[in-house]
Amino acid sequence: MMNGMDSCTQNGTASSNSSQSGHIEESKTNLIVNYLPQNMTQEEIRSLFSSIGELESCKLIRDKVTGESGQSLGYGFVNYVRQDDAERAINQLNGLRLQNKTIKVSYARPSSEAIKGANLYVSGLPKSMTQQDLEGMFRAYGSIITSRILCDNITGLSKGVGFIRFDQRIEAERAIQKLNGTIPEGAAEPITVKFANNPSNNNKAVPPLAAYLSPLTRRYGGPIHHPAGRFRYIPLSPLTR
Template sequence: MPHEAVSFLSLEMYKVSYARPSSASIRDANLYVSGLPKTMTQKELEQLFSQYGRIITSRILVDQVTGVSRGVGFIRFDKRIEAEEAIKGLNGQKPSGATEPITVKFANNPSQKSSQALLSQLYQSPNRRYPGPLHHQAQRFRLDNLLNMAYGVKRFSPITIDGMTSLVGMNIPGHTGTGWCIFVYNLSPDSDESVLWQLFGPFGAVNNVKVIRDFNTNKCKGFGFVTMTNYDEAAMAIASLNGYRLGDRVLQVSFKTNKAHKS
């Protein structure tokens, strides 16, 4: 082999493998898994599912800022039948050591993502911060005490929260890896992300908003989530927007909890 060819090959690294044969037996063998413990690693996820067949790929979705697991992942099996067996065996089951059951279902095809969903992501880029009505110290103090009583939450400084990864998995209502998660109930079926940005933006730094939709109809299920960076601003938004009348609906706004239809 000429020297030039050897040099060329040594500079490039390729992964070469045979394409998997396309057939019905491996079609739709991809699973979506939610409710995973935040501490579960990709390796542990594979160990859990490997008893049902040969895993082709796996993934755990993580928060882009903190790297903390979002409790959601994917498992692609070699064969459709393996995926079916994994659903039978693991859906609704608690992995050893877990406190909550996991959900295992066939994954949606990414290509069928709606144009509406794609458009809504355009709203997620600005991290605009409006000067909220949070400058009066006495007002802040009273509000914090009110919320401490209501939710049993001590007021943590953002520095403490962000600096302690050991807090991952602790049950602080509304607190997530990147901020304070707020549950918004009674949105109309045609709500989209922009309404949440408009409602919460004036109270401070909004990291993220999400309207939860039915996959088939693409209509809002009546609720959504807003993540805000700062506790004070989240608390003020909740105090102001809970009971707020939006059109002919009265919103219910609170820190996100784990339990279903509490309050």
């Protein structure tokens, strides 16, 4: 298992695959960017992708509860004016190493009802379990959008609680059926896996993720800037996550 602070950092990803409810046509100018460093700002993302071509829009996805100044979820969207620029951005920027992350750039797809309500709350996790271990346990049941293990702000130790957001609700339901009440490696008690903030069951809703989060601390060095203030990046071959 992984050691150190990586076990308590968010691995922000979002899926761009077609929904199981039917084919959804992809936009050829709108891109989704996964595995962004958490301390990377929206303006730095814009600077990076506008070096390829003119952008129509750029959006870093943040926690809905805390709003524009809240916790980055580690992924975002960039929409180009021209299709050929979007294609070139995928070819040139997909797989780039930024700080402690290797970003993934691909075409985005429209949202659908099938992906709503797919966020899971997991408790009773072994304190030694890392985020990579958590994803490994849930990966067999679907495409993971985001994952997090919550840690104490002072000690940095795991609280034994995590969140997993799947691409589609059916995947989250499958994970609940297979994993709720099981005992993972390194645990002495069964884990609890259930929907977080289920709107149809508000009396049992799990508090929003933002309620557990402390203000974002920069555990890693910030983006490297050259004198002109542009965000710099170094192309490297993609790493195994």
